[in-house]
Amino acid sequence: MADRGASALSVPDDWPAHPDPFLALNRMGTFDWDLGTGLYHMDAQAYEVFDLLPEEFDGRLESLGLRIPQTEASRIDAVISRAIKDGSENYGAYFRIRRRDGSYRWTHTQGYIRRDDTGRPVHVIGIVRDATQELEDSEGRRLRAAQEAAFRRQSNVVQVITAALSHAHSVQDVIDALKDSDGVRHLGAASLVMGLVEAGRIRLVAEGPEGSLVPGTLLTGIDEQYPMSEAVRMLSPRFIESPEDFAARYPILWPHITGLAVTSAAYLPLIAQGRPIGAMGLLYSDRRGFSTEERAVLIALGSSIAQSLQRAMLYEQERDLAQGLQQAMLPRTIPSVRGADIAVRYRAGSAAGSLGRDIGGDWYDLIPLPGGRVGAVIGDVQGHDTHAAAVMGQLRIVLRAYAAEGHTPAAVTARASVFLHELNTDRFATCLYAEADLATGVVQVVRAGHIDPLIRHTDGSCRRVAVDGGLPLGLSAEFGQLAYPVTTLELDPGQTLLLCTDGLVEQPGTDLDDGVRALTGLIATGPQDVRELADRLIDVAEERGGDDDVALLLLRRRNLDAARSGVRIQRHVAPGDPEALVTARRTIRAAVRAWGARERTDEIELVADELITNALMHTEGSATVTVRVLLGRERRLRVEVEDSSSALPRRREAGESEVSGRGLLLVDRLADVWGVEARGGGKCVWCEFSVGRRG
Incomplete structure (x- = not known):
């Protein structure tokens, strides 16, 4: 108890004093x-x-x-x-x-x-x-009232801390809530330590005041002689009543904390669902011992903190899983596309107090297509959970597959709707698919319940483009309305096409049109570079917050130095119609001469004739021949012959007396480059000829 003197004195003769x-x-x-x-x-x-x-x-x-x-x-x-x-x-x-x-x-x-x-x-x-x-009289009532008031104050502190912890979504949020709510100070503690159980050890996650970390305690074993370890090991609080008690029970730790002037301490196990997830220590410098009521309050506080910690840890696990799943479902990389600058961004929404809400069904994709074309997709599956993400991943894959097969934008969208309907899920999805020919600037857009795209002009102004649309994916198949209208736009060099999900536009309490107007104004004043502009838009969405995800895709057509298409001709040749074949040959020869490629007229006509003939001989349908000029640093002429057969042409070695078998050999020798592309249920055989430098 009190100071007993510096040295022991002999007991006096008159000790003990005789009572009266x-x-x-x-x-x-x-x-x-x-x-x-x-x-x-x-x-x-x-x-x-x-x-x-x-x-x-x-x-x-x-x-x-x-x-x-x-x-x-x-x-x-x-x-x-x-x-x-x-x-x-x-x-x-x-x-x-x-x-x-x-x-x-x-x-x-x-x-x-x-x-x-x-x-x-x-x-x-x-x-x-x-x-x-x-x-029992006045003094007793006064003392009891004082004790009850102190107990109420402590109970109120627990309520305040518990209320603050209810908003914690991470372990750091829990630590911050304990500090920011002044709960530790109101409980009279001078400092706080907290550790989490990980693989049989306790990892220190918080210590205060700053700089009071004890060497060697950042990671300690549960079986070591530390109060936090003992609380976890025994699943019961450790109350240390005095400095002498501390020094005697924990001789390893005590020498390192003498500078904190600790007079007592309470170490509480943090137990959730019957298992320890960590421990917390409250160190005091102005008191000794704990009353029964104070111990009960501290134990209740430990229970509340444990529940909040477990909720925060589960939330972090759900968030990590959601982010990992989301990243796995979205494209790992976006391919570079000749003739365009591309930027994509994604922001996960969050809903306070809801686990697993950091994942949704928003997605983007960019699909390189033959002939200098590219498909741009933006979409949003209904819901905010792993099921929505799983459906999104499947939809993204089938859309890419249908587009790569060469189907038209309307057919790609309709097939995706049928696919989603056949998944037998209760989810639908909005989607916008735009197929851009970067050589001509022609963009074909199909909208399935999604918000309209935006175009930013070279002068910085931005406008919303009204696109005819159909029902969302899944619903159009269910109601038999698969005929999606196609809207054709022209994207000039330097203009930017912007596709986004409604999370970038919609704001609580505002009209969608107001959100679109605000977005167009933001784009108009944003940076010219598409990547910087995308960063700016996502930053604004992040500042605004909100529960909904945001997916964003920007495609800027490059300037006139990039390859672009000039004029073109197209003819259909039906089987058994020799006049149509002759007309096609004459048209091709005339067009090639008119385009200034007279020196290669015979080669181009011969190759086109060979490709048309092969299509008519080896398929049951008609053939479509397209000849166009590609204008870039080098002028090129491209010939495409499309048919309805998916069978690929193969090169054969013709004998000396055989008539057939030399077609692909001629194409390979005369054309500068050639290849085959899938087009829906059929194919397209194409070849290109260099016809001199531009100008």
Whole structure:
């Protein structure tokens, strides 16, 4: 308890002091405490007051702990220490004792401090008496009211902290909530430590104040002699009542925290669903011991923090899973496309208090297509969960497959709708598919319940493009309305096509048209570079927040130095119609000469004739021949022959007397480059000829 002097003094001859019989008659016990030896003598009446038998007490103050709770002992010790240090001769205090039957009663003590000639305290003699009846009156009510008020304050602190923790979505949020809510300060703690259980060890995740980290405690074993480890191992709180208690129980840790002036500490296991997930320590510098009520409050606080931590850890796991799944479903890379600058962005939405809401069905895709064309897709599957993400991943793959097969934009969209309907899911999806010919700037757009695209002009102005649309994917197949209209746009060099999901446009409490107007204004004032513009738009969406995802795709057609298409001709040749074949040959020859490629007219006509003939001979349908000029740094002429057969042409070695078998050999020798592309259920055989530099 109090300071007992620097050295042990011999027990004086008159020790212990003899009690006054008058005191015993008034049911007052006496004591004589030798501060040098620490011996504490009580008379028979004092034993009755403390409800002790003489054989249960060995003369040491520590043995009174059987009757005096630690919190009460700490309070009395503070009163006596203050009287000794300030030179007082007397002190008095009320305190509670725990009786043999477990009940509590109030006791009062008064003491007189004897000092030697140097002023050093030598003895404390005094009385103890039962004060239960006395405190049943005004003082008792006052003390009980004070205790109840203190308990209510602590309970209110727990409620405040619990309310703050309800908004925590991560472990760091939990730590910040404990600090920001001032809960630790209101509980009287000087500092806080927190650790999480990981693979049989405890990893420290918070310590305060800053810079108070104890060396070697960042990662400790559960079986090591640390209070946090012991709390986790025993699944029960560790209350440390005094510095001496701390030093005796945890000799490894104590030398490192003496600078924090710790007088007591409470280490609470954080238990969720019957298993420990961590531990928290509250260190105090102005108190000793914990009352029963204080312990109950701290245990309740630990339970609340444990539940919040578990919720935060689950949320982080769900978020990591969602982000990983989302990234797996979206394209890993976006291919570079000749003639265009591309930028794509994605932002996951979040809903406060909802696990797994960081994943949705928004997606984008860019599909390189033959002939300098590219397909751009933006879409949004209904829902915000892993099922929506799974459906999105399947839709993205089938859309890419249908586009690569050469189907028209309307057919790609209709087939995707049928596919989604046949998945037998309750989800539908909005989608916008745009197929751009970067050589000509012609863009064919099909809209399935999605928001319209936007075009940014070279002067920076931006406008919404009204596109005829059909029902969302899945619904159009269910209601038999698969005929999607196609809208044709022209994208000039330097113009940018912007496709996005509604998360970039819609804002709570505002009209969709207002959101589109705000977006067009933002684009008009944004950077010219598509990547910088995409970053700017996503930053704005991030600042605004919201529950919905945002997917964004920007396609900017490059300037006139990029390859572009000039004029073209197209003819259909039906089988069994020799006149149509002759007309096609004449048209091709005339067009090639008119386009300034007279020196290669014979080669081009011969190759075109060979490709048309092969298509008519080896398929059952008609053939479509297209000849166009590609204008870039080098002028090229491209011949395409399309038919309805998916069978690929193959080169054969013709014998000396055989007529057939030389067609592809001629194509290979005369054309600069040639190839085959899938087109829907058929194919397209194409070849290109260099016809001189531009101009």
